[in-house]
Amino acid sequence: MAARVLLGTPVVTAGQALAVLSGEQVPGISFIVMDSRLPAAVVAVLAGIAFGLSGTIFQTLLRNPLASPDVIGVTLGASAGTVVAMTVFGATGAALFWSALLGGLGTAVLILLVAGAGRAGAAGAVDNRFVLVGIGVGAALNSLISYLLTRISTRSAGDVMHWMIGSLSTSTWERARVLALALAVLVPVLMVLVTRLRILQLGDDMATGLGLSVPRTRIGLILVGVTLSALTVAVTGPLSFVAFLAGPLARMLLGRPSFPLAAAMGAAIVLLADVVGQNAVPSTALPAGVITGALGAPFLLWMLTRTPGSRDER
Template identity: 50%
Template sequence: MSAAAAARDAGPAPDARSAPERPAPDAAVNRVRAVRARGRRRCATVAAVLVVLVVALVVVTLTLGPFKVALVDVVRILGGEQIPGATFIVMEQRLPRLLVALGVGAAFGASGTIIQTLVRNPLASPDVIGITAGASAAAVLGMTVGGLGAVAVAPVAFGGALVTAAGIYVLARRGTISGYRFVLVGVGVAAVLNAVTAWGLTRAEVTEASRALVWITGSLSRASWDQVPVLWAALAVLLPLAALAALRLRALELGDDAAAGLGARVEPAKAGLLVVAVALAAVATAAAGPVAFVAFLSGPLARRLTGGGVSLGASALTGACLVLAADLVATSLLPTALPVGVVTGVLGAPVLLWLLARANRSGEGG
C-alpha cells in the first residue's frame, strides 16, 4: 500500500485547535493563589469593619444611658481627670460592664464557631447542646443549696461546663464524633440539666431564687472590676490557643478522611479543639451567665460576611458586637432595663427555628 493510500484510510489529521485547551500548571496555581488572596482580603476587610463597629458601640455605650456623658468628658475621664458624678458612672459602672461584655462576646463567638465547624452542624453551639446548661445547673445549686456568693459561683459554673462537655463527648463518641449524634446527645443532656436547675430554684428562698434567675438568664448587671482581670487573663491564654487550633480546624472541616490524608491526627485534634471551645464557653458563662444564642449566631453571621470561610477572629468580633448591641438595647433603648440574655434570646430563637425548618425540608434533620 502506498503512503498516500495509508494516509487516506487513516482519515484527516486531528486539528490541534479543536482539542480542549488545558490550563498550564502554573496558570492553575495562579488561580488558586488569586482565590486565596481574595479570601484573605475579604476577611481582612470584614475584620476591619467589625473593629470599627465595636469601637462605635463602645463609644455609644460609654456616652449613652440614663445619665448621658459627653464624648469629650469620657475622653477626659479615661485620661485620669475627675469629673464629679460622671467619673463614677464611667469608671465604676459602664467601663467594667463594657469590658466584661467584650470578653464574653468574643469568647462565646469563638467557642460556638469551633464546635459548629468541628461537628459540621450549625446547631452545635454551647447554648444548644447543653454546655451552658451544665454551668447554669452548677451555679444555681451553688447559690441556692451551697449559699455561694457571686465571686465563688464563677469557678463552680466553670467546672459544671467542663464536666457536662466531657459527659456529652463520652456519650456521643463511638469511634468518631457524628454531628447529629453530638447535637442530639447534647439536647438530651441539656433537658436533664434544665430540670436540675428548676429543682434548685424551687428549693431556694425567694431572694436566692431571684438572684439565680437573673444569672441564668444572662446578665451583665453584676459586672465589676473584680471580674475583668480574671476574664481577660483567661482569654489571653485561650484566644491564642484557639487561633492555633484554627489551623487544624481548616483541615477537619474537609472531613475526617481528608484531614487524615493531610496528615492530621483527627481524634486528638478534635479533643483538643473541644477542650479550648468548652473552656471559652465556660469562662464566658462564669462571667455573665449563659447569654443565649451569642455562640449560636456568631459563627453563621461571620461565615456570611467572610464568604463562607472559617475565621475565628471575625466570629469573636461578631460575638462582641452582638453582646454590646444587645446590652445597649436592653439598658438604654427599652422602657425597662432587661438582662442582656433576654434580647439575645429574642434575636436567636427565630434563627434556630429557621435552621430547624430548613434542615427538615432538605431531609437533613433525620
C-alpha cells in the same frame, strides 16, 4: 462602646467622658463612667468574643450550624454547675468560676461518652449524635436547675433567676480581667488548633492519612470551646444565643467560617443587646440576655427551616 458609655440616665457627654478617661475627676460622672458603664462595655466585648469563638468551634467541628454551646447543653452545664454551687454550697466569688468550668467540662465529657465519640463510625454520624445527645442532656440539666430553684428561698431564687437570664449589670474591672486573662491564654491555643481543624474538615480518613491525631484534636478543640463558654457564663450568666448567632452571621458576611469575624460579631451582638436593654424602655433596664434571646429565637427557627435544604444543595 461609645454608645454604651455615653447613653443612659444621666447622659454623659463626649467631653465629660474624655475628661474622665484622661484622669480628671468629674463629680458623679467619674463613677458612672469608670465604675459602671465602661466596665460593662469592656466585659460585653470580651464576653462576646469568647462566646463567638466558642460557638464557631462547635459549629465548625461538628459541621452543623445548630451546634452551639447554647443548643447542645454545654452552656446549661456551666449554668447548672454555678447554680448548684450557689444554692447547695453557698459559693461566691472565684468558686463560681470553677463551678461553671467543671459543670461545662463535665457536661461535654458526658455528651462525648453517650454519643460514642470514641467508637468507630462515620464522622457525620458521630457529629449528629453529639448534637442530639447534647439537646437531651441540656433538657435534663434544665430540669435540675428548676428543681433546685424550688428548694431555696424566694429571694435567693430571684437572684439565681436574674443571673440565669444573663446580665452585664454586675460587671466590674475584676471580672473583665478574668475574661481578658482567659482569652489571652486560650486564643493562642485556638490559633494552633485551627490549622488542625482545617485538616480535620477534609474528613477523618484523610486527616489521619496526613498524620493528624483526630481524637486528640477533637478533644482539644472541645476543651477550648467549653472553657471559653463556661468561664464567660460564670461572669455574665448564660447570654442566650450569642454563641449560636455569631458564627452563622460571620459566615453570611464572608461566605466561609471565620473565627476573627465571629469574635467581632459576638462582641457587637452583646454590646448592641446591652445598649438596647439599657435604653429601649424608659426607666427600666432590661438584662442583655433578654435582648439576645429575642434576637436568637427567631434566628434559630429560621435556621431549622433552612438547614435541610442547605444539606440537599451540598
